[in-house]
Amino acid sequence: MTKETKLSQEGHRPAGGGISPSAFRNFRKKHAAVFCCVVLLLLYGSALFADFLSPYSYDNEDRNYSYCPPTRIYFTDDQGRITAPFVPAVQLTFDQNHQRVYQSDRGQKYPVRFFVQGDSYKLLGLIPLKVRLFGVGSPGRLHIWGADSRGRDIFSRILYGARVSLSIGLIGVLISFSIGLLVGGIAGYFGGKIDNALMRLCEMFMMVPGFYLMLALRSAVPDDFNSFQVYLSVVIILSFIGWAGLARIIRGMSISLREREYVLAARAMGLSDLTIIRRHILPHTLSYSLVAVMLSIPGYILGEAALSLIGLGIQDPVASWGNMLSDAMGIVYIQFAPWILLPGFFIFLTVISFNVIGDALRDSLDPLLRMEVKE
């Protein structure tokens, strides 16, 4: 959204990239979309500062808190007197049906404090710190949104998982759109045999249903990768699926754009073909591409979630919203620990935000475009 903000500041002159200031004004009028922008900014911001905001590290586990329900924070002690907020000690027992029962003991108090010392981390990957926004002293544990099967804090893991799930959408889109724009631009500009070859290649990718292509590509990746390598391979696999459809549309646009007189003028000026594609063709597809980017990011987020859900994506203990949900695959777990579904809610929130923003962008960028994109 920074692009839009920038455009508003230079509103006195026509903006580059086919986006007019009036498009920005139109976008501002769409309150739902602006709200979604705020939601996304909050989500991305908290992903960035996940270490500081979360009380525990993503792999901090305590088996005594397996499927612990959300911790209640008390403001009164067992005699009803008002005290500083605290969480009680929790004792895990099993009832006659072998169901977990957590009994809290308000006699044993663990005060909730801000800026407590917790698991060590590096803020933004640079500054080594131990201080976390809030938490309770050991051995008490604070699970404001409950705990998963291994007693890890769901809230913390959602924040850490946001890093993976949210960044995969952006990086995936970056890679696949670079490929898509380049291939589409080249195919449309040169035409003829090059066009033919590239488009048949695109069709090969489009022919295979996305999910199966994803599985096939994933099976080609070695099993002994570490979590970062797995992350990268998942990103690349996802990018491989999205580019073909975009390339076809960009190709169509670039076929019509190459007939413009400024393209002929650029050729008469002796500019190289790639420069012409980069400077004089692709920028004119921006208002389409921007909308397409917004509308396709959810696909990457869902793709990662799907891969991780069936255990082929991000591997435990690293958190992603998808692999957190794989905990919730059994009906029994959903029944007795519904809080493990929370990552699903965040996937929903992110996906719907991107879609609303994409729709609003489409409506505000270009009235003519509306028909083109909807199909």
Next chain:
Amino acid sequence: MLAIQNLSIRIPDENSGRLLLDHVGFDIQKEEIFSLVGGSGSGKTTIGLAVLRLLSEALKMESGVIKFEGQDLLGFSKERMRALRGKEIGMVFQEPLHAFNPLFRVGAQIDEVLRFHTALSRKDRQERVIDLLRQVGIPDALRVECLYPHQLSGGMRQRAMIAQAIAASPKLLIADEPTSNLDVTLQAKIMDLFRKLKSELKISILLITHDLGLVKHLADKIAVLYEGKIVESGKIQEVMEHPKNDFTKLLLRTIT
């Protein structure tokens, strides 16, 4: 400098097609303004594009030799041809509003040519852009450089377009109907500019136009094109005073 011989270009179709240019030939000398005059559809623009080898793929060059400073342009490799465009031969288009990319500032688009054809540093290029704009008669070059094409007036735009075409100091400038969208006073000013550029930069100009009146005081030589054939050519005074061809006579009658 530029010699075209026997140039024939055909629009192919199922039958034999239509001959767009029929054995056209002429020579342009150094520091000379050569005017190619002809009606709509006579193939004027095609000649300009053929020199730069930018003909549409739908057209077929049947015969012809195009020599630039003694070198056969048709034998050039693609890369060599690209290096020559803009650097040795500049081109001014008919409608500068369409010939500029609407998304970039005028200055940036002139700079692009410099970046490709000169080894100047970023800062030197910036100065050169300003110089160029001043050279073509834009006094507030600093302001104009930062404007987008649609913010310029028609005359300014055409001047900026000429600045772009001469940016890499070409030896030959091809101007394709450079004034057909301007009013009469502006036309005269642009013609003055061409005259000035010719003497200052010592370049040759191939001026393609349908308006004989425009070039009668400017051109050194003239060729009249009618339905793809050169029907008359020679020194401008001779053609003006003793036209031999009926079409030339017709053209002359329109301007007096």
